[in-house]
Amino acid sequence: MTEQPAQTTTAGDPATARGEQTRQLIRDTAMRLFRERGYAQTTMRAIAQEAGVAVGNAYYYFGSKDHLIQEFYAQSQVAHRAAAQPVLEREDAFGARLAGVLHAGIDVLTPSHAFAATFFKTAAEPTSPLSPFSAESSGPRQAAIELFGEVLTGSTAKVDAELRPQLPELLWLAYMGVILYWVHDRSPGQTKTRQLIDGAVPLIDRLVGLSRLRVLRPVTRQVLDLIRTLRH
Amino acid sequence: MTEQPAQTTTAGDPATARGEQTRQLIRDTAMRLFRERGYAQTTMRAIAQEAGVAVGNAYYYFGSKDHLIQEFYAQSQVAHRAAAQPVLEREDAFGARLAGVLHAGIDVLTPSHAFAATFFKTAAEPTSPLSPFSAESSGPRQAAIELFGEVLTGSTAKVDAELRPQLPELLWLAYMGVILYWVHDRSPGQTKTRQLIDGAVPLIDRLVGLSRLRVLRPVTRQVLDLIRTLRH
DNA sequence: GTCGGCAGTTGAACACGTTCAAGAAGGGCG
């Protein structure tokens, strides 16, 4: 028991031994309070008190309040993967797979919309380890990109050979765009985000299909070159 | 004495109440300190002290530290407009005008890259009045969209009639995307952002041109319908 | 059995953004 194979954070948390239990207690308490009261309204003192530990103890396990958000990310990513599984098993058309996985992501996040939105404030800061582009989130990010890789590999779609290796990351980027929209989406139940997915997926689907056309080959290459240049 | 009745504009000062002077002093001090030390490292106490006023006085003029960012935002927008002027007078090709205006925007922001990046964290929060999509920033936003309207109206480009009214806002959205990239751009002098502009503008240019083609008309309409649906 | 080391734990203390009740500074009016 208490085997922790994960390489969760590099920030000097060996966390092999006794305190693992405390760590989980604090994390779960924080998640609960975030959901109940929202992020800003949940104080570190409240988390500590509800968990029955001292404030400083929370900081022993989590470098900052923001790091607790990262925990939420990781959990969401795992839940997203699980929610996408049935879709990946059922569908084989590229469009249906992509739409299904995108919807699954929003499904997972929806219960947390009210407070998750404020997270993205921190996530948008480039210097923050919470940025989806940061080295610290490279674990969850790679897992997410891999998920979109499965969208592609399991599908019947024929994709331009040059585009194919780039596509999973591009789809993940599109997913980030969907989330950005979702965060700002004030429509009841975030129905507009659903419309965005349903509207954008056919376009992406068509675009991916067109990428193989001889006439569009130069454009495809031009776009891919640009993207390769811009990647960090 | 010799005060004009009031409210006439811009002769010497905005002529409103006595504290206008203090307001500007605080604002300018804050901008200077932001540039010198960065946003997080500049405390409200430091701003007040350097400006020679009490802390509470700063809060009389600016509702929060974040509101000082909005001041920066407004100043940048005005500077962007001014920097774009020569381009708008010189160029008449759509691509050249768009590239020029985008570069002008980055030109204006470049000296503040180090600290401007961190304030986008606040801007990304949907609930924040600083969000570029918020009602509170609708003034600067409208001005910015208007700027991209001028990019279009002054150009020789022929644009699909249905696309034309939407295009300024779409170009502004693209500009927001450029800024998002710029914020995360760690390349020296943010040269990659320049490459992004130079690479993306021809694509946008071509896309806008293609929008009039009969074959692509359905796609154009489909995209525009989606956008209209998604607008808040 | 005792002792040393170290993961784990504590809570007071610090710096920060923000608030607020109180006061000062003007200016119009009798």
Added chain:
DNA sequence: CGCCCTTCTTGAACGTGTTCAACTGCCGAC
């Protein structure tokens, strides 16, 4: 001049995230 009202200014006080020196309890070494 004296009065009043609005505008402006003050700084102590509050609640927050975060730090840190001190403490506790456990476990292996001798």
